[in-house]
Amino acid sequence: MAGKVLYTIGYGSRDFEKFLELLVRYEIKFLIDVRTSPYSKMNPPFNKENLDIKLKENKIKYVFMGDSLGGRPRDLSCYDEEGKVDYDVIKTRKFFLEGIDRLKTAYSKKIKVALMCSEGKPSDCHRSKLIGSFLHAEKIEIEHIDENGNLKDQATVINEVTKGLNTTDLFGNPTGLTSRKAYQ
Structure with missing residues (x-):
């Protein structure tokens, strides 16, 4: 895909080799790990240190x-x-906005980055x-690299999240999205 675009990807049940194939296919130069905790008990190749080493070997920078x-x-x-x-509260926080500014800089420079988390399906993440x-x-x-390795745009993924339902309340106010499960 030519021009400016930010990608996302989740490793899900993929092994590292298949994951790497997708990064190469989409010409990703920087993998941005957006997991709160950059470790996986179930899939150790995706632990922070392992990723950094393996990606470096393939000329991809881990951040x-x-x-x-x-x-x-x-x-x-x-x-x-x-x-x-x-998520509406997070969007107002300084820490989040500073992270977003870094992504905007990469976008404006047309740097090929992919945001990575653990969920394979972008609608779950x-x-x-x-x-x-x-x-x-x-x-x-x-553009989200989905669990099948295909691209889905943001509007398509959000439509999957909301199941096509309106995301406003009775009075036209936007309803916010939250995590799927409770953490606190």
Whole structure:
């Protein structure tokens, strides 16, 4: 894909070789890890240190940004009364906006980056519901590499998340997205 675009990818049940094939196919130069905790008990090749080494061997730079763009922030005010992460609250926080600014810089320079998390399906992850929705509102093109290795644009993924339903309440106010489960 030519021009400016930011990609996202989740490793899901992929092995590292298949994951790497996708990064190469889409000519990714920087992998931005947006997991709050950059480790996987179930899939150790995706632990921070292992990723850094393996990606470097393939001329891809690893960057951890889970502290600013992760889906489970330390700031307890970002959680609702049910313990779910309230993405609308996160979008107002300095740590998040600083992370977004770094992504905007990469986008403006046409640097091929992919935001990575663990979920294979973009509709299950904060890559689409938090980061993607924020960037889409800023007119930044987002392409999600899905669980099958195909591209889906942000609008398609959000349609999957909302099941095509309106995302406004009875009075026309936007309804916010949250994490699928409670963390607090």
